[in-house]
Amino acid sequence: MNTPRNRVVVMAILASALGFLMTPTSGHPLMGRIVAQDQPIPLIINEVLARVPIDDPETEQIEGDANGDGLRQANLDEFVELINVGTEPLDVSGFQVDDAGSAGSFFFPAGTVIPPGEAAVIFGGGDLDLSPLEFGNVRALGLLFVAGGARGLALNNSGDSVIVRDPMGREVVRFDYDAQNPVPQPVFQSFNRNPDLVGPFDNHSQIMGADQTLFSPGTRVDGRAFRRFIGDLVPDQGPLSGGNQVMIEGAGFGREIDSVTIGGRPATSIERVDSLQLIVTVPPGDMAGAVDVIITDQFGEIVARQAYTYQSSAQAGTP
Secondary structure, eight states: OOOHHHHHHHHHHHHHHHTOOOOOSSOOTTOEEETTTTEEEOEEEEEEEOSOOOOOTTSSSOTTOTTOSSOOOTTTSOEEEEEEOSSSOEEOTTOEEEETTEEEEEEOOTTOEEOTTOEEEEESOOOGGGOOOOTTTTTTTTOEEEOOTTTTTOOOSSOEEEEEEOTTSOEEEEEEEOSSSSSOOSSOOOEEESSTTTSOEEEGGGSTTSTTOSOOTTBOTTSOBSOOEEEEEESOEEETTOOOEEEEEEEOOOSSEEEEEETTEEOSEEEEEETTEEEEEOOOOSSSEEEEEEEEETTEEEEEEEEEEEEOHHHHTOO
């Protein structure tokens, strides 16, 4: 099946075989740049958790458990969130993420491709198989990583640098912080761009939409995936009587699916596979023709106009 995940893998193979990085047709004000070749790389650092929040034993929540594995571990819950701000898939095979004093803290494995507008997240460590978190589209896309080792990403609370380098060791993009910059942190939390993707760094809890949360690995500050859309419906047509199953492919489908409507009528069954796929049973239609598909989840609506076609009896080949 030609799923978004499969298409990413194909892009990775092509990019690796051709030996180049896919770059955007238009620029982004914050994209990295390889100084030696002045070649734009559509990659930004959007969020960094260097100072992991202290756990409050008086609450049931584990405040610093950013990776969701059930433990607050200062080195292992640190993370870096990178975004492909280009318009094409970006092959980051062999790219490395370091702090100022530890070259090669993490290397992206061969075949790692970040789709346009999507995130990759690198945690210091932890057992992510124990984590129920999806991190937006990151887990489903296979873009969730751990640096590993006892030191993880080795980001210092007092101040440090996050440096992303290309496979040749050239600096692509970096983020520097200390006790006062980019902003003071009276409470341990992540630095996040305000607004996401385009703004300067700010304390996560102070950004509009964050609702005082301290970090949001893999998502916007309000918990939404960076991309939310309906792509393909497989199949994208069926009988007017409904009753057939359709796979909806796209991105950003929330965990709490309130409804899926096709032509204004609710699907009679909904199975959420992950943030990229739903399987629904099509309701009966009012008349033959193309109709809208709308997914409603905890974040709102995702709309695809004229995305599914009800066939007349003659078109469907029925008597």
